[in-house]
Amino acid sequence: MxxxxxxxxxxxxxxxxxxxxxxxxxxxxxxxxxxxxxxxxxxxxxxxxxxxxxxxxxxxxxxxxxxxxxxxxxxxxxxxxxxxxxxxxxxxxxxxxxxxxxxxxxxxxxxxxxxxxxxSRFLTETEAWIAEQAGVEGWFTGRAEWLGSVFTEESPFADSPWRQEKGALWDVGPHALSVLLPVLGEVREVAAAAHGPGDTVHLVLRHTGGASSTLTLSLTAPPAAAGAGVELRGTGGVALLPESSEGxxxxxxxxxxxxxxxxxxxxxxxxDATFGLRVTEILVEAETLLNSGTPTSTA
Structure with a gap:
């Protein structure tokens, strides 16, 4: 090709x-x-x-x-x-x-x-974990944290205008959603959204299968606090997204x-692009809620 x-x-x-x-x-x-x-x-x-x-x-x-x-x-x-x-x-x-x-x-x-x-969808270990958890029934809730320290001298993306404008919601929010959606199912509602320090945002999502999830997203976390993780809890216990060293x-x-x-x-x-559009729709709903303070439904 x-x-x-x-x-x-x-x-x-x-x-x-x-x-x-x-x-x-x-x-x-x-x-x-x-x-x-x-x-x-x-x-x-x-x-x-x-x-x-x-x-x-x-x-x-x-x-x-x-x-x-x-x-x-x-x-x-x-x-x-x-x-x-x-x-x-x-x-x-x-x-x-x-x-x-x-x-x-x-x-x-x-x-x-x-x-x-x-x-995360194309790293061997994390892709396998997502597929495994998607086949497990009884998930009750999920928690995703994607915390970066992007605007530092060491970061190649420190001068990125679109990241400075749109922040963590749009830069790392897609990563979190790409893991949660195939496991917990479609998002029925962005139930809550709040600003944290810097560009940090906190979201609460309700999924069509009955589970809920929370997301904490930031590009302005202290370097010592940076990192990403996903935790799922349900009838079968607790599952944690494995770290990958693939690059x-x-x-x-x-x-x-x-x-x-x-x-x-x-x-x-x-x-595919259709999934990418769905992620964009959810992020727009979250952004609207962050700006207005009024819950919005993505259904």
Whole structure:
């Protein structure tokens, strides 16, 4: 599969580009970025071509991997789908329901495959744990904590404008939801939402199967407090999301495997654009509640 990369930022450099070069079934054709000099630098580093015209890249490939801010990603993803390109997208799919729906509609109209990269869903240990817990009945409640210290000198994402604007809800909230939804089921209601220190937010969700869950999300936690974890409690006891030492590049490789399989078989991947849209819908509901203080239903 011939694939191009849209984006030249830290995530493109540390995750996507190394994986696209390493995958044995991908031909890394080229890079497009909003800054042409950055695209040339990244392309030269990986022995591929820099494109000044995004449509020229779309015409030369079968698929694209997107490593761009979500508001930029959404429009380009729909454009790429309509050019016949399969989509390896990043989370969140979009930051408005309208943008997300436009991507899903383009995917449905053209029949291209799509995979949204939620890291925990593509790490071997955590993916296996999620699948195992999804088959267990009787979950009563779940608790997810995703706490980062992003805006520090050591972080490659410290200067990310979209993270500074949208905060933890939109950056790490998708990770938490990607683990909870396949286990506890669809979200019936964002029952409560509250601000914490910095950009920290606390959410309470009700799931259609009867379980509830709580999420604590932050990009501004003290470095010593940073970390992520999920705890499930139910009739069978307690289950904790295992830590993984795989790293992000192997996870992107597995996401690419998922895209290849979906393109070949025509069977949607569990983390396709439709799932990405559902995550966006829940985050919009939570954001609305945080801004208004009035509970809202996602049903």
């Amino acid at each position: 011939r694939i191009g990369l849209l984006g030249t930022g830290p995530w493109a450099r540390m995750a996507h580009a190394p994986a696209l070069v390493a995958h044995p079934e991908l031909d890394f054709v080229g890079v497009w970025g909003r800054r042409s000099e950055a695209a040339k630098e990244l392309a030269d580093e990986h022995g591929t071509r820099a494109y000044d015209d995004v449509d020229a890249l779309l015409a030369d490939v079968d698929a694209v991997a997107v490593a761009l801010p979500p508001a930029v990603q959404a429009g380009l993803a729909a454009r790429a789908a309509r050019a016949g390109c399969h989509l390896l997208l990043d989370k969140p799919l979009a930051t408005t329901v309208e943008q997300g729906r436009a991507v899903v509609e383009a995917v449905r109209e053209t029949g291209v495959a799509s995979v949204v990269f939620f890291t 992000v590049v192997p996870a992107v490789l597995r996401a690419a495997d998922g895209l290849l399989a979906a393109a070949r078989t025509g069977r949607p991947h569990p983390c």
